Amino acid sequence: MLWTLAGALHAGFSALCVALVAAFLLLVCTPVLHQPVRSRLRPLALQEVEQGLSWVLAAQRWQTPLLTSLFMHSSHSVSVTFYASFLPMLFWLGLPELGRDLVLLMTLSLFVGNAIKDLVCSPRPLGLAYGRQRLKFLAADSSDEEVQLNAKEYGLPSSHTLNSLCLNYFAVWYFYDRGLIASGTALALYGLVALWVVWIAASRLYLGLHTPVDILAGALAGLAVLVCFIAVEGLLSRWILHGPAAVLHAALASLVLLRLHPRPMAHTPSFEFTTSFMGAMFGVVAGMALTPQAHQPGVQLAQLWSGAGSRLAGSRLLWALRRLGVGFAAVAVMKEGSKPLLLALLPLLYRFFPLPIRRLWQPPVHNLAAAPPAAAAKQHSAQQVQEEQQAKQRQPRNARQHADGDSANDEALLDRHNGGRQHGMRTRRSAAAAAAAAADQAGGSKQAGQAAAATSGLPGALPPQDLRLAELPHDAQGRPWDVVVTARFFSYAAIGVAVAGVAPRLLDALGW
Template sequence: MESVVWQGLALSGIFSWIVITCYFDVTKKIRSLLQPWVSHHVVSGTSIILKIQKHQHKFLDALFSGLSCIVSVPFYTAFLPLLFWSGHGKLARQMTLLMALCDYLGNCIKDVVSAPRPNCPPVRRITATKDEEENALEYGLPSSHTLNTVCLSGFLVCYVLSYTQSEDAFVKLGAVILACLLVGFIGFGRIYLGMHSLIDIIGGLVFGFMILAIWLSVHEYVDAFIVSGQNVTSFWAALSFLLLFAYPTPEFPTPSFEYHTAFDGVVFGIVTGIQQTYHQFHHEAVPRIFTSQLTIPTFLGRMLVGIPTILIVKFCSKALAKWILPVVSNTLGIPIKSTSYVPMLNGSATDKKSSEIKQSSYIHKMLFFSQQDLFDVDTGIRFLQYAGLAWSVVDLVPSLFSHLRL
C-alpha cells in the first residue's frame, strides 16, 4: 500500500510541476536571468580557446576527437548491451539509468539556458564524426561530455571498489586519479576542439558531481524497486509518458529532445524487461565473463547472436510504430504531423503551428487541445523503437542465449 501511495505522489508531483511551469512560463523567466550572464562568459572565454588552439596538431586533433567518441552517448549505447550480456546486470542497469538521468537533466539545463557555443570563426571547431556535428547543434552549457564522464566514471570507480572489496589505499587512490585524469582530458579536449567554452566545462563539472552525489545515495533503492517492487511496469510507463512532457522549450530547435526521447524509451524497455526476467537472467548468481561458466568464445558467440537480433528488433519496432501510431491517432481524432519518419504526414503541416519545434508547448497541447494543434508522431515512434531495442537486450536476447546454450 505504501508503494502505491508514494508512486501516486511522485507522478502527481511531476504532473503538477509540468502544469505550473507551463502556466507561469518558468522556462523563459529562468532563461532571461541566466542566458545573458552565461553568454557573456562564453564570449569572454573565446580568448582562452584561441590560446589553446594555437598549439593545434593533427595528433591532438585525433586524440581529443577519439576521447570524445569513447565517452559519447552512441558509445555507451553500444557498450551497455555487452555489459548486460557479460553477466554484470546490476552494473549495466544502474549505468543505463544514470546515463538517462544525465542525458535528461543535462539537456534540460541546456535548453532552459539556451546559451550559445563558442563562435566559429574565430574559434576552430573540429567535428570528426556525424555525432559530433549533431552535438554542435545543441546549446553549450553544460558540457554533456564532461557531465557524463564525471557521473559514469565516478559511479564505475565506486562500483568496482565495492565489488572487489579492495581495502588498499593505493588502489583506491589510483582509481580516483585515473577517473580525474579522464575527466580532465575530456574537459580540456572539448575546449581544444572548439565545442565548448570554459564556463560550459565548469557547469558540466558542477552539475556532474551534484548528480553523482544524488545517484550514489539512491541507486540501491531504485535498483531494489526495479527488480522486486510493486506496479513497476505501470508506474514506469506513466513516468516515461510524463517525462516526454516535462521538458523545456528551447529558444531555437535542437536535437536534445530527440536524445531524451530515445533514452526515455531505452529505460522503459530495460525496466520492463528486467521486471519480467530478473530471476531467470539477471540475478546476482548468473555466470560472468572471464569465468569457466562464461568464457571468451561463449561471450563472442553471444555478441554474434545478440547484436544482429537487437538491430532487427529496433528496425521492426520502428516499422510497427510508423504504421500503428498514425492509425491510432487518426482513430482518436488527434491531429498529427511527422518531421522525418512518415513522409506523407510531412507536407500537411504548412501553417505556423505546424512548423513549431518538437519540444514546444507539449503540456499546452495535452491540456488545452484544439483542432489546430499538431502532435509530432515522430516522438512516439522514436520512443517505441528504442523501448523495443532495450527490451530485446534484457529479455529476448537472453532467452535466445538460453535456448542456444550460450
Template sequence: MEGGMPFWQTLILSSILGWVLASSAFDLTRRVRALTQPWVTRRVIVDTPSILRLQRIQHRFLDNMFSVLSCVVSVPFYTGFLPLLFWSGHSKLARQMTLLMAFCDYIGNSIKDMVSAPRPSSPPVRRVTATKDEKENAMEYGLPSSHALNTVCLSGRYLLHYVLTHGVQNGVTVAVGFALIFTLVMLIGIGRIYLGMHSLIDVAAGISFGLVILAFWLTIHGFVDDFIISGQNVTSFWASLSFLLCFAYPTPEFPTPSFEYHTAFNGVAFGIVSGIQQTYFHFHHDGVPHIFSPQLPLLVFLGRMLVGIPTILVVKFCSKAIAKWLLPVMCNTLGIPIVSSCYVPALRGSDSGKSKSDGKQLGYLQRVTSFFPRKAYDVDTGIRFLQYAGLAWSVVDLVPSLFSHLNL
C-alpha cells in the same frame, strides 16, 4: 499500500505533473532563460580568447587524441557497450549504468535547452567535428558539457565506486582510482575546449552538475534497483513517468537534437526496466555466470555477440515499423491531432490540428481525450520512444531467451 499506487510513486508523478502545469501557466522556462542565458552568453564570449590561445598549439595528434577521447565517453559508445555488459553477466552494473546514463542525459539536455546558451562562435574558434555524432552535438546548445557531465557520473560511479565496493579496498587502490578519474575528467574538459565544442563555463557546469547528479544517484541507486527487481506497479509507474517526462522537458529557444536524444534514452530506460522486472530471476540475478568464468568462456560470449547484435538490430527495425503504423491509427481513433517531422511522410506539413471529426459528433474515445490541448503533437516522439524501448527490451529479455535455448 496494497492494491494501489504507493505514496512515493504518487508523490513523484504528482510533482512532475505539477511542474508541467506550473511551467505552462507561468512560462517558467522563458523566465529561467531570461535570467541565465545573458550571463552564460557573456561568459562564453569572455572565454573565447582563452579558447583561441589553447588552439594555437593546434596539432594533428591532439586533434585525433581529443576526438578519440570524446568518442570513447560519448553516448553512442556507451549505447553499444551496454548490451555486451548485460550479456557478459554483469546485469546489475549494466542496468545501473543504463539508468544513470538516461538520468544524466535528461538532466543535462533539459538544462541545455532551458538555458539555450550558445557554443563558442565558429569562426573565430576552430571547431573540430571528426564524426557524425560530433556534428550533431554541435547543433545542440552549449551549457552544460554533456561529455564532462557523463564522464564525471559514469566513470565516477562505475570505474571507481563500483570497483571499490566489489573489490579490494585499500589506500593505494583508492588513490590510483581517484587519480585516473581526475585525469580522465581533465582531459575530456580540455579536449572539449580544444576542439572548439565548449567554453570553460560549459565544462565547469558539466563537472559541477555531474558531481551533484552522482551524489544523488549514489544515495538512491540501491532503492531504484530493489524497486525494479521486486517493486509494485513497476511497468505502469515507469510508463507514466516516461510519459510525464516528455511533457516536462523544456522547450528550447530554437529546435535542437537534444529532445530526440532524451526520447531515445527514455525509451531505453523503460525497455530495460520492464524487461528486467519480468526476467530478473531467469537471466539477471546475482548468480548468473560472468564472462571468463568456466560457465561463460570467451568463445561462448563471442557466440552471444554473434546472435545478440543482429537480433536487437532486427527488433529495433521492427519496433520502428510497428510504431509508425500503430501510433497514427491510435491517435486518429482518439482524436489526438498529430504531425510528423520525418518518420511518416503522409503527416509531414499536414494540418493535422484539424480533427477529421470536425463538424461531426465526437465519438466516446475522442470525448475522453478532449482535455488535450488542441495542437498537433509530433508522433515521431512516440515512434522513437517505442523503437528504443523495443531495442532495450530485446537486450534483456528476448536475446537472453535465445541464449538459453541455444545453450550460450
C-alpha cells in the same frame, strides 16, 4: 570522532545533492517557471560565454592534425554508438546489475544535461568572432553524423564532461562497493578517471564546442547527479524488483518528463537524444521484469569467470563471443523491425484521437516542415486563420519581452549557426528565434502550437504529409512530431527489451 564527523559530512553532502536534483526535476515539471528562470539565467550565461572565448582561442593555438584526431576519437566515448555497444555487453557478460544501474544513471544524466541546455539556451562558441579572429569548429569537416548533431545543441552544460564523470566514477564505485577491487586499486582508478574527465573537457575547448563555464556547469551537474544516484541506488534496485509495478512507474515517469521537457528557443536535437535514452531505460526495466531470474545475483562475473563450472569449459573468449553474437543479433532484429512498424502503425492509431487531444501531447519541439501549399491553406477554417493571426501578433510583443532580459551579446550568440558579419558579439536576432521565443512564452497551449506551426521550417523541408494536421508541429520530413517522438521512444524501448529480456532468454535456452 573524525570518522563520525566525516560520515556526517558525507551524509549531508549526499542529502544536498539529492535535494538539488529533485528540485531541478520539479522545476522541469513546472513549465510556467521555464521562461522566468531562463530570463534570469541566460544573460549571466551569455556573459560568461563571452568571457570564455579567449580560452577557446588559446586552446586552438595548439592545433595539430594528431591532436585533433586524438580529441575527436576520444570524444566518441560519450556517444550513442558507444553506449549502444558498451552497456549491453555488461548485461551479457556477467554484470547485469551494473548494466542496469548505468542505464538508469545515464538516463538521469542525459535528461538533466539536456534539460539545462534547452532551459538556459546558452550558445556554443561555433563561428563567433573574437576580435579579428573567428573561432573554429575543428570537427566541422567530420563525416560523423552524431558529431554534427551534437554541435547543433546549446552549450551549457557540457554533456561530455557531465556524462564522462558520471559513467566512469560510478563504474569504479560499483566495483569497489561490491568488493570486486581493493581500496588501493579503486583509488588509482579514481585518479585515472579524473585525468580522463579533464582530457574530455580539454577536447571540448580545443574543438571549439564549449567555453569554461559550460565545462564547469557540466562537472558540477555531473557531481550532483552522481552523488544523488549513489544515495538512492539501493532504493532503485528494490524498485526494479517490483516487476510490473516498476514498468508502470517507468512509463509514467517517462511520459511526464518528456512532455514537460523545456522548449528551447530554437530547434536542437537534445530532446530527441533524451527520448532515445528514456525509451531504452523503459525497455530495460520492462525486459528485466520479463526475465528477473537472469539478473540475480547482481554480480555474476566472479562466478562466471572463476574457471569453476561447466559453463566456462573451453575458451572464455569463445564463450564471450557467442553471448555477444546472440545478444547483438537480437538487438539488431528488434531495432530494424520496430521502427518501420511503429512509423506505419502509429499514424493510423493517432487518427482515433481528435486534434484537441493531440494538442495536449505535443512534445516541446518546433515546427520544421515547410508551409503547406496555398491551395491547401485555403481549406483551413476561418477560426484557425484567426487564431494564427493572433499568434503572429503576439510574436513581436513576446519577442520584446524576452529580449528585455538579454543584452547585445545575446543577439550575437543566437546566430551561432548563421555566422553573420559581426565585430565582437553584435548581430541581430533571427526571425526563427523570435518565433520560437513567442511559442515558448505561449507555453503548451493551443496558441503555442499554432505559433510554432506558423513558422516555416528548415531549408529543403517537406510540407505536412497530411494537410488536415497542418496546425500540429511537424519534423522536416513532414511527419507529425507526436508520431515521430512516440516511434523513437518505443523503438529504443524495443532495444532495451532485447538487451535485458530477449537476449538473456535466448542465452538461457541455448545453455550459454
